[in-house]
Amino acid sequence: MSxxxxxxxxxxxxxxxxxxxxxxxxxxxxxRMSAFCFVAALVMGIPxxxxxxxxxxxxxxxxxSAINYFHPLPPEFWIWxxxxxxxxxxxxxxxxxxxxxxxxxxxxxxxxxxLAPGIALSLMLWLGVLALFHxxxxxxxxxxxxxxxxxxxxxxxxKLSDVVQEMAIAAGLPAPKIMFVDAPGANAxxxxxxxxxxxxxxxxxxxxxxxxxxxxxxxxxxxxxxGNGDLxxxxxxxxxxxxxxxxxxxxNSPFGLRSRGVLWRIVRYGLGGPxxxxxxxxxxxxADVLVGCAGLETDDIDRMFDPTRKKSIFRSARDFLLxxxxxTNFAIKLSLWFFSGVLVGPAVGLLWRTRVYLADASAVxxxxxxxxxxxxxxxxxxxxxxxxxxxWAAHLFVVKPAVGSEGRRPSQxxxxxxxxxxxxxxxxxSDAANASSGVLQQSTxxxxxxGVAASTMPFAASPIAATAxxxxxxxxxxxxxxxxxxxxxxxxxxxxxxxxxxxSIAKLSAFQQxxxxxxxxxxxxxxxxxxxxxxxxxxxxxxARLRTFHAQHVAPHAPPDAKSAAPKPNDVSSLSFxxxxxxxxxxxxxxxxxxxxxxxxxxxxxxxxxxxIGLFLAPFAIMLVALMLxxxxxxxxxxxxxxxxxxxxxxxxxxxxVGH
Amino acid sequence: MSTGxxxxxxxxxxxxxxxxxxxxxxxxxxxxxxxWADIDVQLERRHxxxxxxxxxxxxxxxxxxxxxxxxxxxxxxxxxxxGASIGDRSQAESALTGxxxxxxxxxxxxxxxxxxxxxLTLQEQLTSTENRIAFARQFxxxxxxxxxxxxxxxxxxxxxxxxxxxxxxxxxxxxxKREVQKVSx
Numbered sequence: 001m002s003x004x005x006x007x008x009x010x011x012x013x014x015x016x017x018x019x020x021x022x023x024x025x026x027x028x029x030x031x032r033m034s035a036f037c038f039v040a041a042l043v044m045g046i047p048x049x050x051x052x053x054x055x056x057x058x059x060x061x062x063x064x065s066a067i068n069y070f071h072p073l074p075p076e077f078w079i080w081x082x083x084x085x086x087x088x089x090x091x092x093x094x095x096x097x098x099x100x101x102x103x104x105x106x107x108x109x110x111x112x113x114x115l116a117p118g119i120a121l122s123l124m125l126w127l128g129v130l131a132l133f134h135x136x137x138x139x140x141x142x143x144x145x146x147x148x149x150x151x152x153x154x155x156x157x158x159k160l161s162d163v164v165q166e167m168a169i170a171a172g173l174p175a176p177k178i179m180f181v182d183a184p185g186a187n188a189x190x191x192x193x194x195x196x197x198x199x200x201x202x203x204x205x206x207x208x209x210x211x212x213x214x215x216x217x218x219x220x221x222x223x224x225x226x227g228n229g230d231l232x233x234x235x236x237x238x239x240x241x242x243x244x245x246x247x248x249x250x251x252n253s254p255f256g257l258r259s260r261g262v263l264w265r266i267v268r269y270g271l272g273g274p275x276x277x278x279x280x281x282x283x284x285x286x287a288d289v290l291v292g293c294a295g296l297e298t299d300d301i302d303r304m305f306d307p308t309r310k311k312s313i314f315r316s317a318r319d320f321l322l323x324x325x326x327x328t329n330f331a332i333k334l335s336l337w338f339f340s341g342v343l344v345g346p347a348v349g350l351l352w353r354t355r356v357y358l359a360d361a362s363a364v365x366x367x368x369x370x371x372x373x374x375x376x377x378x379x380x381x382x383x384x385x386x387x388x389x390x391x392w393a394a395h396l397f398v399v400k401p402a403v404g405s406e407g408r409r410p411s412q413x414x415x416x417x418x419x420x421x422x423x424x425x426x427x428x429x430s431d432a433a434n435a436s437s438g439v440l441q442q443s444t445x446x447x448x449x450x451g452v453a454a455s456t457m458p459f460a461a462s463p464i465a466a467t468a469x470x471x472x473x474x475x476x477x478x479x480x481x482x483x484x485x486x487x488x489x490x491x492x493x494x495x496x497x498x499x500x501x502x503x504s505i506a507k508l509s510a511f512q513q514x515x516x517x518x519x520x521x522x523x524x525x526x527x528x529x530x531x532x533x534x535x536x537x538x539x540x541x542x543x544a545r546l547r548t549f550h551a552q553h554v555a556p557h558a559p560p561d562a563k564s565a566a567p568k569p570n571d572v573s574s575l576s577f578x579x580x581x582x583x584x585x586x587x588x589x590x591x592x593x594x595x596x597x598x599x600x601x602x603x604x605x606x607x608x609x610x611x612x613i614g615l616f617l618a619p620f621a622i623m624l625v626a627l628m629l630x631x632x633x634x635x636x637x638x639x640x641x642x643x644x645x646x647x648x649x650x651x652x653x654x655x656x657x658v659g660h
Numbered sequence: 661m662s663t664g665x666x667x668x669x670x671x672x673x674x675x676x677x678x679x680x681x682x683x684x685x686x687x688x689x690x691x692x693x694x695x696w697a698d699i700d701v702q703l704e705r706r707h708x709x710x711x712x713x714x715x716x717x718x719x720x721x722x723x724x725x726x727x728x729x730x731x732x733x734x735x736x737x738x739x740x741x742x743g744a745s746i747g748d749r750s751q752a753e754s755a756l757t758g759x760x761x762x763x764x765x766x767x768x769x770x771x772x773x774x775x776x777x778x779x780l781t782l783q784e785q786l787t788s789t790e791n792r793i794a795f796a797r798q799f800x801x802x803x804x805x806x807x808x809x810x811x812x813x814x815x816x817x818x819x820x821x822x823x824x825x826x827x828x829x830x831x832x833x834x835x836x837k838r839e840v841q842k843v844s845x
Binding site: 110157158159162163165166169170171216354364368 | 691695696698702777781784785787788791793795796799800803821
C-alpha cells in the first residue's frame, strides 16, 4: 500500500512550487521552444531557399555575362558555372523523380548548391533588418501611442513613478523610463530593445483600476520581463517576420512601385548614417510596412497580372519573360503564408507564452505575494484593456489589449461617468418634464404604427441600442452598479419615450446633456430624443433633421464593407493562430501553484465541447495540412523547373550574342 | 610521458576551475556590495524625509507628541548608527521603520491631513521610501543568500576563506521589535 501512496505523491500534481522553481521551469521551456522555433524557421527556409537560389544564380549569371561582354572572363569560370548548374539541375530531377543515381549521399553537393545561396541571402536579410532597427530604437513606436512622461506634481502619477522605482530596486535593474498614456483602457507594456533603453507604457486606466499592491505586481511583471531579456527576444521575433516582409518586397520590386518605394526608403534610411538615428519615425514606418508585408498584403504582382488591364504586345512579351519570376513569387508567397501561419507563427507564439509565464514568476519573486498579481490579472480581465495606437505591440502588454473600439467593454471610469450622468438626469428630469409636457401632449394623438417608424428610421434607434448592450458585458465583480439593472432601466425609459411619454423624453434629454459634459464618459453622437419620438409620428421636419444627423455622424463611422473593416495585420501576434498571451485562467492556475488563492476553475462543459470539436476537426486539419504541403512541394519544384529553363534560355541567348 | 601529460591536464583543469570560481565569487560579492550601497541610498533618503514629515504634521497632530518624539528619537539613533556594524544598523533602522509606520498609521485618523497636498506628497514619498528600503533589503538578502551558498558549498568552503571571501550578513527585519500601535479615539 505504501508504494501506491509514494507513486501517487511522486506523479501527482505539484501543489506548491517556489517562484525560483517556476522560473527555472519556464526558462527550460523557453529553451525548448527556441529550439522548436529554430527548426520551424529551418523548415520554412528550405522551400524558400530552394526557390530563391535559382533567382540568385540568374542575377549572378546576368552580371557575369554583362562583365564578360566587356572584359572576357577566364574559361574556367564558365566551366565552373556549368558544373554548378548541372549539379543543381540533377539534384532537382532526382528529388522530383524520387530516385538518386549515387544514393542519398550523392545528393549532398546538389543540396548545398541549391540551398546555400538562398539560406545565405535570408540570413543576410535578417541580420540587416536586425542592425537597421536596432539602431533606430523604439522612439518612433512611441509616437503612435501619444505618450508623455508622468507629472510628479500629480499624486497618482507620482505614485506610479514611485512604484516603478521600487520594482526596479527589487529587481536590481536601472529604473526604466515611464511613458504615460492618457487613455481610459487599463494596460501596461514594456518596450525597447535592451534593459538600458527600456520604457514602461502605462495608461491612466491602470492607475484607476488597480490598487497600490496590484499596480506593484503588474509593473513587477514588466520589470521582471525586462530583467529576463524579453525585449531582445521580442525584437528578434519581430525582425524575423520583418525580414520575411523584406524578402517579399525584394521579389516584388521588379513589378511594383509600392515595393520599390519601400525598398528605397529602407536603403535611404540604412545609408543615412548616424544622422538618421534622429528619425525613428521613419524606421517605424518602414517596420510597419514590413510586418504588414509578412501578412502578405503586397498586391503589386496581382495588379500587374490583372486580366482587365490594357493589352499590348510589349506588355505581353514582358509578362511572358517575367512569368517564371511571377510564378516563383507566387510559390514563395504561398509557402511563406502557409509556414508562417501553421508552423513559425504558432512556434513563436508558444515561445512567447513561456516568456509571459516566466515574467509572472519573476513578478512573484519581486513582490513576494502571488495574490497581488492574481487579483490584478482578474481585474484587468474584467475591464477595458484597449490602448489606442498600441496594437502594433499587442504582444508586449501585460494582458492582451482588446482590439479596436468596436464591441469593447466600457471601463469602470466610463461606467461611473454614465451612472453619474443618469443620476443627474433622474433628478433634473422631474422639473423639466412639467415644462415640456404641454408641447408633446398634442402630438401623442397622431396615430403612427411602429412599423412605419421602423422602416423610415432604421438607424434612429441604433446609437442607444448599440450602447445599451455594452453595459451588459461590463461586469467587474466588485463594481457597485448593477449593469443589467442599469441597462434595463435606461431601455425601459427609452421605450416609453418612443411611445411619446414626455417625462421619459425629458429624462433622456437630460441624460444626453449630462453625458456630453461628464468627464470620462464615452463620447458618442446621439440623435435628439424629442426628434426621435416625433419622427415616429410622421413629423417631416423631425425626419429631415434625423436624416442629416445620420449623414453627418452615423454614416461616416459605419464600416463601408467587410474588407476595409477587417483589422490590418500589423502586429506579429496577429500572424499566429496561437495567441501570444496565455489565457488569464491559465496564468492564474500557475500563480495558484505558487501560492495564490485565485479562482481559476474553467467551465468543464466548455472543455468537453472543445475536445469534441477538436476530435472532429483534427482529421480534416491534418488532411488540409498534408494537401497544402503537397501543393507547396509541387509549386516549389515547378517554379524551380521554370527558373532553370528560363536560366538556360537566357544563358543560350547570351552565349549566342557574345559568341562564347 | 603519458603520466606527465595527464598531470598537466589535471593541473590545467584545476587552474581553470580556480580562476572561474574566483571570478564568480568576486562577481557575486560585488553584487552584494552594490545591493548594500542601494540600501544605503534609500536609508539616507528616509533620514532626509522624516524631519520634513514630522514638521508638516506637527501642527495637526499636537496630541500625538509622544509618537512624533519617538520618530525623531528613532531617526537620531539611526543616523548615529550609520558607522556601526550591519547588525546594529539593521536594529536601529528597524526601530525607525516601526516608528514611521506608527506615524503613518496614526495620520489616517486625521481627515484634515488628507486635504493638505504637501503632506499627502510627503506621505507618498515616505511610503515609497519604506517600500524601497524593504525591496532593497529583499534584493540584498537574496544576493547574500546566493553569495553565501556559493562560497559555503564544498569544495569552495575550503578555498574561499583562503582567498579572502567570508560569508556576508543579512539585513534583518526585526519585526518583533516593532512597537504596538496605540490608537486613542
